[in-house]
Amino acid sequence: METETIAQLIRSGIPGAEVQVSGDGSHFEAIIVSETFEGLSPIKRERLVMETVKDRVASGELHALSIKARTPAQSAALG
Structure with a gap:
């Protein structure tokens, strides 16, 4: 599975979100x-x-996704 595919799924489910996904093909991290x-x-x-990618998890396409979900204020505080 491609990182951009995961990012698009998340963006579709959470409109207006800033999404960054990294990973190696089976294990991914999303901010x-x-x-x-x-x-x-x-x-x-x-x-x-997880609701935005549940179909891919259920199908086995996506094995592991580490999630860092932040508000804009939290993101700004982290720099």
């Missing part, structure tokens, strides 16, 4: 910055992101 995450717990943020 997502979105106002949608305001007020959500870390687990709810992760579930929201």
